[in-house]
Amino acid sequence: MRNFAQSRLGTLSGFAAGAAVLFGLAPLVLSGFRLGLFAQFICYAIVAVGIGLAWGRGGMLTLGQGVFFGMGAYLMAMHLKMADAEFRSGPGAVPDFMELAGIRELPAYWVPFASPAFTIAAVLLLPTGLAAALGLAVFKRRVKGAYFAILSQALAGAFAILLIGQQTLGGFNGLSYFRYFFGFTLNDPVNQRMLYFITAAVLLAVVALALQLRRSRYGELLVAVRDAEARVRFLGYDAANVKVVAYAVAALFASVAGALFVPVVGIISPASIGIIPSIMFLLGVAIGGRATLLGPVVGALAVAWAQTTLSEQFPSAWTYAQGLLFVLVIALLPGGIASIPKLAGRVRAKNQARTLEATA
């Protein structure tokens, strides 16, 4: 069983099953509205895959993924706003929310986002570059563990505050109300379905990339750095570089998820990327099993689903449940749900050993 799961055939059939569920089953059983919700959950799952890589495999507790998620989201939202304005009143027009705020002149940094190619490049490169630069600055000086966690959290806080202060980015309200996605009407159910398929395809691609990284020599090195950084250094590797790569890849995943989140959900605001939302990204990862490949995906989907179904009906109870889940999972089940079979196996083995001792 284990060998099959790790063989090439096992991997391929695993992806085939995932694709069948995402592309076949889900659109078949879910209504248009629910499919849109599912697309939103998948965005969180894409972030979770990155966190699983950086935190679960690399041991870097990133409390600031909201920054990269938010960067991707705002970059995409700027393009959508520009495209809307251009469609409405010709090239160089000012987006509607700026008109309402009394801003007549288009800020210079908005201009390049009229180009779709520039926007996509920015979504892929900017957050990744920032993460790499920040990672180099922090990891090269061997700032790690709690220090890194607190810095990443402060970054999320500073980023959210910075955005609230920017009137040309919608301030506290953020950016919302998008009509077109690269020329396609977002209101059209067919296009919404297409958007879902894109999101699902990105999830599969991201999981495939994470799997490849895990199985490569680099993946081994990453786990080694997590478990005994000093020894890896003694062997002649630069542990900082290993960490920077995982951190940057996690940032890339978060940014892509943010860029997809904007057309899917239709709004991005500082409230959804600050300190608290950034930590919330971790809940699903912890529940599903931080060091596994699919645990973060399943956990993130489950938490997002529970959030939407429970938080509206029982807002108070849901917050208690979130808090309790954090406490219980982290304290009692650090390996997440994925570790339950293994734990059960260990208990069984112990019992077996005991009976053997008793009979001997």
Add this chain to the structure above:
Amino acid sequence: METIVGPLFTGLSTGSILLLAALGLSLTFGQMGVINMAHGEFIMAGTYTAYVTQQIVGDAGVSLLIALPIGFAVGGAMGLVLETLLIRHLYHRPLDTLLATFGVGLILQQVARDVFGAPAVNVTVPEFLRGGVDVLGTTVPKTRLFIMALAVVAVAAVALVLRFTSAGRRIRAVVGNRDLAEASGIASRTVDAGTFFIGSGLAGVAGVALTLIGSTSPTTGQSYLVDAFLVVVAGGLGRIKGAVVAAVALGSLQAVFETYSTASLAKVGVFVVIVVFLQLRPQGLFTLRTRSLA
């Protein structure tokens, strides 16, 4: 003269607020290595202690003075419970402590929301702290002076306890070398619980004092927490004097940035300065020298 005293005072005042919030952390995080994300909620509990005391006592001045020791007891008791039930079992997993205590913080916030309601409640500032005092041509609010004085007293008290009492000696021994302290007959678990009690109690005191200048709402503590953590990180773990210097420095920096730009840009500026500073001194301003590899 005014141009110097104004920003300088703002810096000192912001610094003393940071210091009050961070002093308890520098004990629990700095000395014990425990990252308690619920520390902000202990501060919040302090603010509500001030509110409840005022509702019962009535007179704002008397209730403030009563609330300070009660706030210490409330914060300390909450810390003690948290330490015994949860943190004690996670000492060897510091990053997991962070997430678990974040969950506790979420629960405490929701408790406050359910008991007192989500909107901020009002704590009246006592008569003798209203208005301002003239210092070298600048009018300085009395509440800020009170908080600065309280910060000085709190730091002095902690320093004296650590330096001269037997309990303080035990705390320093456990921080310095846990195994050796245990071998010498110090009950390290009791010491841990005691340290946590004091650290959390200081959060309660900070909360009571912060009602003088800020709002009292379920998310009050959260707004101070990240800054407080940055103070401890920049100051260096395990050193009270690091926290003092870092709090005043970061407070002044924030004040200076704010005079030249906006408050939001100032936050980002302070963050950048801290990252650059950690390039120079990755372990913070003052460090305890150890021979560990990590």
